Structure formats: structure tokens, C-alpha cells
Amino acid sequence: MTPDTLTGLRAGEDAALARLHTRLADAAQEQGLLEIAYTVISTPVGELLLAATDAGLVRVGFGVEGHDTVLAQLSARISPRILLAPGRLAEPVRQLEEYFAGTRRDFSLALDFRLATGFRRTVVEHLPDIGYGSTASYAALAALAGSPGAVRAAGTACARNPLPVVVPCHRVVRSDGKIGNYLGGTDAKATLLAMEAAA
Structure with missing residues (x-):
């Protein structure tokens, strides 16, 4: 087997896993099993973890905090039903990209303030x-x-x-x-x- 063939197989496996993960996230969302969806984006201030509940954006975590630590805190304080599910975060991602591009000054997002009391x-x-x-x-x-x-x-x-x-x-x-x-x-x-x- 040639290196190009191995590379092609790995790429195919990665694509298949990505499709499976997307189907799993969609099914969890449809069945009400997904309490917290998250994604990670690159920004001028480093990688930001964005997490959302059904009520709205609940957490923005900086890389210096440790994204695994942020997820563990969310699990302990809200729910262990957490899944990488970028679909729920599409609007926050779009608005943050606009903000960092200098075309947005105010955010218009549903926010879940339950972590601040x-x-x-x-x-x-x-x-x-x-x-x-x-x-x-x-x-x-x-x-x-x-x-x-x-x-x-x-x-x-x-x-x-x-x-x-x-x-x-x-x-x-x-x-x-x-x-x-x-x-x-x-x-x-x-x-x-x-x-x-x-x-």
C-alpha cells in the first residue's frame, strides 16, 4: 500500500467519523438529550470555546482557562450532557466573526446567565x-x-x-x-x- 493510498484512507475515515458525529449531535438535539452544545473557534485573542444551552449562549472560554477545564465546570454546574455540536452555535460564531472583522459593534444573541448569580x-x-x-x-x-x-x-x-x-x-x-x-x-x-x- 502506497503512502498516498494510506493518506486517502485516513481522510476517508476522518470524513466518515465527522458525518457520524454530526448525525449523533443532530439525533441528540432532536431527542432533547443535548443539554450543552459547544464548538471552538480561532480568533485574534486565541481559541474561544463557545457553549450554549437551549436558552442561549452560556459560556465563552479562553484557551488560557483550559477548554477541558471549562467543559468539566459546565458538566458539574449544568449538565454532563455535553457534545461538540457546532450547529447550535452557528449564530454566535457568525456574530463573533463579524465583531473581530470590525463590522459588528453589538451582539444580538440569546444569552443564558445562569452561571452568574x-x-x-x-x-x-x-x-x-x-x-x-x-x-x-x-x-x-x-x-x-x-x-x-x-x-x-x-x-x-x-x-x-x-x-x-x-x-x-x-x-x-x-x-x-x-x-x-x-x-x-x-x-x-x-x-x-x-x-x-x-x-
Whole structure:
């Protein structure tokens, strides 16, 4: 058997496995067995894991978090019924591609905020109030969320935002003008801020 023949066989097997996986994901979705669908996309801030429930996008995970770790957390907190099923994520993928191409400034997606609770959820829900290309301090965000004295709690909410990029915690900076920490790393935060400032 020649190397070209082996390569052709492997390609055929890979294609067959991909078709089988797609059929499995479709069947799981139709039968209500798929609690969390996920996919991974390449972006200017690294590979992002996108996960969605029937209610909407539930998690955006950076590569630096460890995608296996993110999936394990989703399994523990929501459901172990997780499957690579890009079909459910087609719209979030499209909108993120537009965002990174500079043609989208706001996201219009169904979002599942179940991973943020209490004051953290209130803070996360106010993050889209900080417009594209703008920044706000953690103190201003705490005030937006109705608790001006809860600056540290607002910072913690940003650090634990389950939907970074889509829900823009990267637009929150320190009062001294420094960009501060970020779940995806300070380089990713700087990249996002520079991209929006240049638009």
C-alpha cells in the first residue's frame, strides 16, 4: 500500500467519523438529550470555546482557562450532557466573526446567565451598557449596578464573567487608567480594547 493510498484512507475515515458525529449531535438535539452544545473557534485573542444551552449562549472560554477545564465546570454546574455540536452555535460564531472583522459593534444573541448569580449577575447584565470603543472604571460599573460602594465585588464579577467578549467586561479598567486583569489575560484585553479604539 502506497503512502498516498494510506493518506486517502485516513481522510476517508476522518470524513466518515465527522458525518457520524454530526448525525449523533443532530439525533441528540432532536431527542432533547443535548443539554450543552459547544464548538471552538480561532480568533485574534486565541481559541474561544463557545457553549450554549437551549436558552442561549452560556459560556465563552479562553484557551488560557483550559477548554477541558471549562467543559468539566459546565458538566458539574449544568449538565454532563455535553457534545461538540457546532450547529447550535452557528449564530454566535457568525456574530463573533463579524465583531473581530470590525463590522459588528453589538451582539444580538440569546444569552443564558445562569452561571452568574446575585450581585455578580446584576453587574454582568450592566456590562453591555458600556459602549463599543468606550471604557468605564470598576467604580462606575458598581454605580451602574446600583451599589456604588461595591467596587471590589464589581471587579470580582468581571473576573468571573461567564460570557467574556460577548458581554464586554474587557471595557472595564482601573480608575488610574491601567487596564487591570482579565480572564483571557492582559494581552487579550489590550487587543480587544485596541481593536475597538481603532474602529
